[in-house]
Amino acid sequence: MLPALIAHTTLWPEALNAFFVRAPHMASSESPVPPIDWDALTFSFTETDRMFVAHGTWEDGWSEGEMMDFQPLTLTPAACVLNYGQGLFEGMKARMAPDGRITLFRPEMNARRAAEGSARLVMPEVPEEMFVDVVKRVASENRRWVPPNGRGELYIRPIIFGSSARLGVAPADEYMFVVFAVPVGPYFKGGMTPISLRVSQDHHRAAPGGSGGVKAIGNYAPGMMPSKKAKSEGYSEIIYLDAVDHQYVEEVGAANFFCVRDNVLYTPELTGTILPGITRLSIIELARSIGLEVKEERVDIDFALECDEAFCAGTAAVISPIGSIEHVERVVNYGDVGKVTLDLYRRLTGIMDGSSEDPFGWTLEI
């Protein structure tokens, strides 16, 4: 009965509003909407109100595109993306500051990375200005889904892919740029809980000359099997070593790796096989700004296992402390969350969620 009432808002009895309390920060709209249970949010899919779609071709570039209600896409079964994986994704968050402002974190970096990835996958590049503008519009038109400060974020997912039919392996003629958004809960339900990891001995994520350095959709399905297996055996994720020597740390699942030894922060250098994370870059810049020495170099797994602290970094979890790593027969425990890890986490999340100053100008208000 209630869904019918929602569809026909003219039938909405005022009395029912008591059951559907609008989030206090919500822009007022004509029709009452069901409330959102912020505390039930996890990192999983929820359908929101609005999405964006633009079409592109090599000749004409990108159409202006349009905002529309969230809905399925129509694609030919011969679409290049479905058959050959010609596509990439991006991921970023909109957050509500304590004063109610909604901000994005360095969206121009996502735009640049998407453009670089598009070049690698032979897709027309979405201009940086258009990319950032669209992300702002999607966040804005899904404003009621941005969780209150400290209770989660609105995860924004841009995708770019070859949409027209292609039978031989070659780039498509037509492309789509789609952006949708999903509210997600805080990654750490009970504060910063260190995770346990296992080094993958049988699988590698990316090889030199391949596509590991871009968010190509095809890079992710092959990681599902080893990741699922590790999770079923009690680990949170796997650590990938490099594909040539099987000796140097590359990534933690879909997050970048950091470790701390004698007050020096180490992270694997970008060699093309590692995804250049925006969280990674921000941690490096932040660490240097507070006088911490940062070394971007090859990180030998045996060195990492001797470190004082270790953590991984990415948009989803921001900074996730590593509690233990298993490598072949050896298990190393790092103990409680390290002080450098905690300091960087507090400083970075403070800037991100608007609870502290942003001396870098990283946040962009929508």
Ligand SMILES: *Cc1c(COP(=O)(O)O)cnc(C)c1O
């Ligand atoms: C997205 C991603 C990251 C983290 O990048 P952020 O920009 O910090 O979110 C790290 N590794 C992989 C493989 C990724 O796909």
